[in-house]
Amino acid sequence: MQTLRFRLALLYTLLALVMVGLVSALITGKLLSDLDTQFQVRLDERADNLAGGFNSGSSGLGKQTTPSGGYTMIVDGSGSVIYASAGVSDYDKAPFPYAGQLEVTIRGVPVRTSTRPLTTYGKGGFVWVGLPEDALVAARQSAWQLLWLALIIAPLLMLLLGWLVGRSALDGLKRAAHLADRIDPSQPAAALPLPRRQDEVFRLLTAINRLLTRIDTQQAREKQLLGQIVHELGAPLTVLKASLAQAAGRTGDADVARAALVADELTFTTQDLMQLARGQLELKLAWHFIPARTLQGRLDRLVPNVIFSGDWQMMVLCDPDRLTQALRNLLANARRAAGTHGKVEINLSETPQQVRFTVRDDGPGLPTELGERIFDPFVSGSGSSGLGLSVSRQIAEAHGGHLTGGNHAGGGAQFVLSLPGPELGEDEDEA
Structure with a gap:
């Protein structure tokens, strides 16, 4: 999940989430504020209409003076309810219960209230009007729930869409990286x-x-x-x-x-x-079928104090000069690592499939952090020029073989140079 397209999709999703969330919150807040204002205007209009009717002497006392869904009480100067509409009729002829309250609860429903003074019922008389806010509260809750739902679903959809679009947009960059690799x-x-x-x-x-x-x-x-x-x-x-x-x-x-x-x-x-x-x-090879003893004699003269083990009586198909160069590089590196009095051994073995030259020393071994880089030019773990192993591998591969290296379980470094065996060589000649 650390791809560039995912990081870009995630970044743009977060930025879009902040912007969309901010804009949506402002719009939702403005919408709810307008609804609240309209509700208050409607309540005030009802209160003004009732107060105007009573003050003009055409109150129609004893009749329902508010549309259905609202509440009305007429309070005289002594604070007693002299009229209460349906829903609050229990307070008729009783002391007014909601003095100074702009928000009350009637039968479990929030109600917003408004009052207007009345001159026809003595000093201090007033008309009280209440409108239930259940529809307004439900609208407010629905708006915020939709906003939160949108803020959860929208980023997921935007992330998926951004990832798909980014995958297509960055496909050329992916191919470029593949080609460069x-x-x-x-x-x-x-x-x-x-x-x-x-x-x-x-x-x-x-x-x-x-x-x-x-x-x-x-x-x-x-x-x-x-x-x-x-x-x-x-x-x-x-x-x-x-x-x-x-x-x-x-x-x-x-x-x-x-x-x-x-x-x-x-x-x-x-x-x-x-x-x-x-x-x-x-690299051009001059092939010869020579006794292994010939290679041994050359190597013995080039690198002192080498132990030759295995079967050196066999015949080897190779370029003598190039193979001597490759083996000499391996032995020289081993001698350099083991020191003057250290042990350097080269073992020659043969199977129908391959001929194996195994060079081993009792030195400190190869640096584990180098790995296969030990065969790169100018990379050395023993203070040499760093060319010998690279050239030796090239010579081994030119012969159709390979060269591998590592640390021996008993200590020191070990390199194995393998050449195709006699049976493989005969099959190739027959072909």
């Missing part, structure tokens, strides 16, 4: 389709398309610059790596050997950067 940052962004009506949604999508164009242009420039930097670094690093390897072989100097490992590290980093600059779609 489908944008893949790793792929060239296609322009979002524009609606025919040039409203706010049209302007929003147009702004998004302009933004996508600028992002594509900027990403293309960054990749071009990154490719140029990597290209310029590649040749000197290759020469440096070869020279250090030869020097380490001739002298056996430990410092030279460590420098050669640093050169290897930089070489692999430049390969990761080149892969990032090219993008996954440009």
Whole structure:
């Protein structure tokens, strides 16, 4: 219920409720005031007519002098009732009971009263007239009940109508959000389709398309610059790596050997950067059917003190250079997390469906808050460049496999790189 259309419908309903309630209350109050005024005018006219008739000497005493539904009493100067009409005839010849009262109750019905002086019955004599207010009270109650009923039903209808109208009016914005949500940052962004009506949604999508164009242009420039930097670094690093390897072989100097490992590290980093600059779609594989021992030998030279477990006697269909790059990244991250004297293990297992390389370390494990973001470029949980895992996943997917990662129940991080098994590969070849 937190949608924009619901909040707008609720807001406009509340505003309309306040306005309609205020206007309706004013109208109802004015209507009831007019009814009350008319009732008072009618009462005063009756009182004036009776007083005028008695004062002129044509009172017709003993006859009914008020229309049906009203009450009349004639009171002399001593305060005694000398005439009472039907309904109040019990007070005939008795002391006047309603002195100073403008509202009385007769037989359970509210009655409004009015008096006029009479000169024909001595000083202080007057005529008393009363009209029942039951019809006026009923009209007043009905008006307020209808007002409250309207204030309850109207907002519900307005909320429902506003929600339906808002749903239709904001449908274009909903489609725009859906289209924008489908944008893949790793792929060239296609322009979002524009609606025919040039409203706010049209302007929003147009702004998004302009933004996508600028992002594509900027990403293309960054990749071009990154490719140029990597290209310029590649040749000197290759020469440096070869020279250090030869020097380490001739002298056996430990410092030279460590420098050669640093050169290897930089070489692999430049390969990761080149892969990032090219993008996954440009990753080309050179397939070979090689012994797993070949991969083991390469990895053993690249990352020191790794425990190799499982079956390394099998054959693996892969791009040796790319797979070595992916596994080396996983092992280098594990070594970095476990430290110099920590445990890093890679296990190789095979089923008819897949070949699994499982890399595990006894380090602190992966930050739980990163989740799948650990495979995004430049996101790192171990202080590295943050490229290795992203590139390793790209290489695994290019082989038709996948790479997953998490924390092992026994502690430390664990990554599993899976490739299609031999049976799957044979089926694909036959097809």
